Amino acid sequence: MMKKLILIGCVLTFFTGFSQEKDSILTLEEYLGFVKKYHPIVKQAQLTTSEGEAKLLKSRGAFDPKLEVNYNRKKFENTTYYDKLNSAFKIPTWYGIELKANYENNDGYYLNPEGTTPEDGLYSAGVSMSLAKGLLINDRMATLKQAKLYAQQAEAKQRILINEILYQAITTYFNWLKNYQTETVYKDYVLNAQTRLDNVKTSFYGGDKPAIDTLEASINLKSRFLDLEKAKIGYIKSKLELSNFLWLSENLPLELESGIVPDLETKFNVDAVLNSSILNVTEESLQNHPKIQELQFKRESLDIEKKLALNNLLPKIDLQYNFLSSDYKHINSFSTSNYKSGLNISMPLFLRKERADLRLAKIKLQDIDFDISATTVTLKNKVESTLKEIESYGTQDEILFQLVKDYKALVYSEERKFSLGEGSIFLVNYREVKLIENQLKKIDTEYNLFTSKTNLLRVINGLE
Template sequence: MKGLKVILIGILLLPFITMAQQQDSLYLGYEEYLEMVKAYHPLVKQANLIRDKGAADLLKARGGFDPKIEAGYERKDFKDTRYYDLFNSTFKIPTWYGVELKAKWEKNEGYYLNPQNKVPNDGLFAAGISIPLGQGLFINDRMAALKKAKVYREQTLVDQQLAVNEVLYDASVAYFEWYTKFGELDLYRNFIENAEIRYSGILKSYELGDKPAIDTLEANIQIQDRNLSLTQAELEFYKASLKLGTYLWAENNTPLELKEEVYPTANFQEESLTALALLFEESLEDHPKIRSLEYKVDILEYDKRLKANKLLPKFNLEYNFLSAEPELLRSFINENYKLGFNFSIPIFLRKERGDLQASKIKLENAELDVVSQELELRNKIKALREQYKSYQEQVVMINTLVDNYTTMLNAEERKLQLGESSIFFVNTREKSLIASRIKQIAIKQKLWNTRAELKRVLAVFQVATN
């Protein structure tokens, strides 16, 4: 983190730093750049909110098992007569299997009090239990909500990893584009310098009568052509810098401006992604995408069990011990009690059967998603692994080609100095070398992008820890 702050301070102070030479410029490495993205980019912070939402939903689901205190009071006075004065308070403790424990105290009085509400002068105490013997015994709404919330919390963790993975992939592609455009810009700067030096030499040779005037014209045309290419390269580098700047943020959600004096470095970490891909081809059980889909299947499985439970009749039994003296409740031996039950069931169960069938369809679709996603990932990994190997081979070939074109150009320039060649042949050799160098830069960018794409598919970009 200390290194990140140094880089951020350097970028922010760039307008006040004089950089006359290239070695005095500030360089932004790939690894340091990714650390900045993981630490400060808003999309990464939004990904962390996914994890926080899962924790919040779990807390909400656990609230369904919170003990509850209830109280109620009613009073009626009419023409100096107290018709009734009703007060009751209840303490409820919901448990896992739908069983609910209750403790209650009520005190009622009044001239026109309903006889069933009459209680002792000190009030009536009750301790009881409510048991669902049909629907809701083995699984109920509270139980299902808590189980699904626990699974959802685990799902949000892998979803957060996938979200951060996408951000880091996009940021990596932007950096490789920036690095590539800088390479092209640097290439044209070097070759325009060579063209200017060559033009000065030919101009002197012309003044001494050793070269015709047409050679000076051709050498000057090459300078103009290189200037045109350089201007286009500067524009492309500027656009790539702007795109890269969208991923550079400081603390407190402050965007950073990437100055012209900041350049990329080629300190890319070499990774054996081909071997890693082979491991994932054998088993994708730990892949975040597969795990997320499997968590979805688990959630839908709980939902299906709840819907199946709805086919059972509602049969709730409630029993309460009654006492005017609460200490008697400790022994649970009391001849006074209150007992009751309620029963209900729809005749055709069409709503319940429809809900169950719909949940089965959702569950089957989710299971098929797991199978299809696993196959899709395997095929992507195989294709990217072969693509990565192909670009590695192409890099070797293009490096050899560039070396050969460089040798040819050096030989042609030597022949020109000896008077055995012409500026036309030198320019032809140089154009071939420039074209091969541009192709070399492009192939390397494809190699880096493929490596980043492989890491994206494998979901192995490091997750932010803040």
């Protein structure tokens, strides 16, 4: 208990800014670690697998050994009409074969002669089996096979549910990073605007600048403050959205403090965190796609139904054979000369129901094959489209990097000219506005690049 309290204290200290430094960085990898370990919906997704396992266990119950006891007695006016005891132990096996051990002890004045047993009872050991219909597949076998497929489907469904939460968490982190960068940009330019206004005022009092320049510098500062306030609102909202995914336990949500910021180096490690191998999508990886696997599981289940329908066209031929003995202690007492056997044969004359079931099963299989083909093509197109999108955003990001660099040089040059009395504050502000526009475009493009990579992960993980 003490260790647990220490752990909780450490985690809470981290999220309340334990460091003496100004900011503590929460990386994407650390953030996802908390989501995977503590998010309640991730925990809930594990129940899906438990349900599949429960259904599998239920279907296996059809093959459990069974103990049966049947006792009947009738007595009237001091006469025992019959006193019958019949107990059996049965072991079902896979291929329509059932092993059986039986004990009978019957007595009574009006007992049917065929039910007469030796004084100590009659023991039997034998087997019953289906020779045609039900031998290779029957309802019990089909149910177990389908339950195994359902358990596999449940595992795939669990992965999809968890991946959906992770996808939402990742995009929320990227949005938080984007808004943090936007706010930082405006903070920097508020400081620039304030410094420029102070310099212009000094020059005005010294007689070097006209009064109109102080007014324009003041308007520019107010405009920057307005942009900063808008950016702050976006950042606060994105931070609160991020907090929705941070939990210490299912009943203990966490909230980010102001001293925790996103990792500005995310661009350099995002591929590693998202698993960069997703950018090399192959035919084999598409075949392992959750949606394709789900359809394949469904197809296998329908194939089982088809085999069962095909098997039902066969006649029902049930055979049972039991060795009999009144002395169970000596195994040699069971011989072929003492036995009880039976043969049961039945078959519908027209098989209309059975033939219809088989035809329906074949139609369902054809339908699922069309679904698999169509889904595979759709997935290929989605993956190809997303890869092209990632490539385009990567190119745009490189271009904007150069544009920002060039605009910074242009603004610096214009500021130098203005300080020497050759330029105008209007041109400085105009150049700076274009610089800010391109910096924000770069932030947006970087965000779109991140989300495109996450969308590719989403497509591959079967969330679309």
